Amino acid sequence: MKRDASAALRGAAAGRPRGGRSAAGPRHGWAPLLLATAAVVYNDWLLELFLPTGLDPRHSYVSELYAADQRFHTLFGLVEVTAAVLVVTGAYLARGPEGNRWSAAGWWSLVAFGVFSVADVVVPMRCAPSVESACEAVNPWHTTTSALVHTALFASMALLVMASGTDSFPRPSIRTRGPWVLGSALLTALATVGPLVGRPGWHGVPQRAHLVLVGLWFLLLAGALRQAAGAGAGVLPKASAGPVGTAGGVQPSGTEPRA
Numbered sequence: 001m002k003r004d005a006s007a008a009l010r011g012a013a014a015g016r017p018r019g020g021r022s023a024a025g026p027r028h029g030w031a032p033l034l035l036a037t038a039a040v041v042y043n044d045w046l047l048e049l050f051l052p053t054g055l056d057p058r059h060s061y062v063s064e065l066y067a068a069d070q071r072f073h074t075l076f077g078l079v080e081v082t083a084a085v086l087v088v089t090g091a092y093l094a095r096g097p098e099g100n101r102w103s104a105a106g107w108w109s110l111v112a113f114g115v116f117s118v119a120d121v122v123v124p125m126r127c128a129p130s131v132e133s134a135c136e137a138v139n140p141w142h143t144t145t146s147a148l149v150h151t152a153l154f155a156s157m158a159l160l161v162m163a164s165g166t167d168s169f170p171r172p173s174i175r176t177r178g179p180w181v182l183g184s185a186l187l188t189a190l191a192t193v194g195p196l197v198g199r200p201g202w203h204g205v206p207q208r209a210h211l212v213l214v215g216l217w218f219l220l221l222a223g224a225l226r227q228a229a230g231a232g233a234g235v236l237p238k239a240s241a242g243p244v245g246t247a248g249g250v251q252p253s254g255t256e257p258r259a
Contacts, residue, residue, distance in 0.1 A: 027231065028167055030093055032090075038220065040215070041082055043212060045057070055128060069128070080118075083170035087218070095107045109153075117149050126138050129200070138196035157242075160174055161178035178220065181216055188213060192206050
């Protein structure tokens with residue numbers, strides 16, 4: 001009986017990764033770091049506080065910073081692509097076998113968000129409508145890619161929030177804070193459509209608030225992933241309850257089972 005219990009414990013220990021790490025492996029350690037970094041890089045509009053862009057943050061879209069005719073087009077375009085690559089890589093690595101179909105769809109939606117963000121840079125605005133009266137606010141290709149970016153973003157939020165309430169993907173922080181971030185991000189996004197319907201002005205403020213909320217979403221995901229990885233690291237399964245010396249219990253070392 002003692003030999004059986006020892007073999008069971010050795011088998012459980014053999015199934016645990018070395019160094020007390022979770023079974024998800026090192027890739028899950030990179031995911032929260034990449035998403036946390038993306039939260040900062042994605043808010044590259046803060047650079048306009050230090051650069052002579054010629055744009056008024058209160059009344060301009062952030063995408064005007066990398067419009068085709070703008071002075072810092074290349075700089076902001078590269079930063080946007082960097083943020084997209086960080087999100088795509090982080091979301092791809094965050095997928096895990098412990099999730100369900102909702103979480104899988106959520107992570108793939110975040111991957112799509114990054115891909116569409118790259119497309120947003122590839123087909124930028126032709127000019128900056130906030131400072132050029134002849135420049136159209138609606139650029140068909142850029143407006144389409146921006147719509148796809150937002151669709152993928154809100155899909156990822158909704159799907160991962162739904163998944164966080166299931167037993168196969170428990171993420172309490174996403175379940176409690178995610179709906180607030182989703183609702184606030186949606187409201188700020190809707191508040192930016194003024195120029196698209198012929199009513200420009202002050203749309204830059206809610207858009208920049210929206211980008212901050214997206215950054216908070218990335219940080220929320222990073223924290224949840226890190227917390228989940230820490231909770232599952234190096235925990236041996238408990239022996240099943242039962243009287244000492246029975247098939248379900250573990251016989252203490254140095255004692256013999258009772259007859």
